[in-house]
Amino acid sequence: MDVRTDLFSLGMTLWFLMEGRAPESGSSAEIAASRLNRENYAARLPANLPLPFREVLGRLLEKDRKNRFATAADVFTALNACAAALGFRRARDYTDPAAALGWEDAEATESGALDFTKLEPAELESVEAGLSSQYTIVARINEDFTGLNYVAEEVQKKGTMSILHVLHPMFLRDESALERFRVHIAQLMRVDVAEIVRPKAIKRYSDYVAVISEKPEGIDLLSVLRTEGTVPLVEAAPLLEKIADVCDRVCAARLPGAQLAPARIFVERSNGGLSKVQIRLCPRFLAVSEAPELAR
Structure with missing residues (x-):
């Protein structure tokens, strides 16, 4: 399949995360007919979206796949520009194999990492x-x-x-x-x-x-998500950034096989909402067959 088809799916996933529903309802035939006869999904995006994010999501959801992003690297570049415009830090470029070796915090950690x-x-x-x-x-x-x-x-x-x-x-x-x-x-x-x-x-x-x-203080993230239903982007992005930072540091420390799930991520709520919570992560214990392989 053309990668641009997968990028359209990514756009639909982001829509669902923001709205808690798909942009269309009905049978497959009804949805296909609506996509052919109505304007782009991009034109139907929620009006309250920040403009930089709206532009990225719009290109992901373009009806004509020739107008969508052509590669994952193109999406990454656009998302970084979006993140910068919205005040978030630049993400690490996992689409570039060489870039994974150049992150500063990994180099600092690896120099004194345990074997x-x-x-x-x-x-x-x-x-x-x-x-x-x-x-x-x-x-x-x-x-x-x-x-x-x-x-x-x-x-x-x-x-x-x-x-x-x-x-x-x-x-x-x-x-x-x-x-x-x-x-x-x-x-x-x-x-x-x-x-x-x-x-x-x-x-x-x-x-x-x-x-x-x-036992960490607070409640597990899975229970929070079940209660909240949907989480606004401005709340979810800082929370995901904290979780990603922890995962980066665990990987940089060369801990083999740390596996995480929403039910193992504890958040301590504050008056500032999910974007301000403190997080604690509980790794899954590995299967017996996994541990020796991952430790090599």
Whole structure:
């Protein structure tokens, strides 16, 4: 397919993100007929869009694909000009392979980066008691390949909440897999990025083995999006910029295989809206087969 067809799809996605609905409704035939017989979608863009963004989106949505952007690099250049006009920082150019090697913060980080492939496995502390002796389970939140995740309250410190990753019993029977997992926990413990939620310990209780992490303040981003429905561009762009910056620093630190999802991104709301929130990111725990490959 012509890349300009994909760019039209990108324009439609941006429209949906702003409006919470598609510009057309009806059957495929009705939508096709409307596109042929009515003016460009670009002419029907919301009137309150900032002009620089309106111009970029308009070119993405041009009816005649010859008038759309021809390459991803063209889109990137236009989006950077748009970002500059709206007061956002210039994005890193991922369309240029050479540019990925030139970012200043990556160079600064890599010079003193840890070699994550040479870390010793995290210590597996033994506790001569059941898990319930130290934690009261409050809620199950999600699941990883290696176990279940819970919010729990410390028995000795009422009100102090943690996230417990309780390992699947079958996983514990594979000693080599468990050792690789402990190496991954050691990697997460050592990464020097303040916004990443790092494990505090991995403990073997008499009934379970659990990875213990602090629970961030606030609510997860997925719940926020479900409540909000749609988020204005001026709110979403600064939030996405913060998340992208954290991901850049995690990559620059050479942490292998950090995987993120909206349910793992916590935001602490403020009076300034989503654009002013503080974020904390909880990486997924890797599947046993993934960790050794990504660490190479």
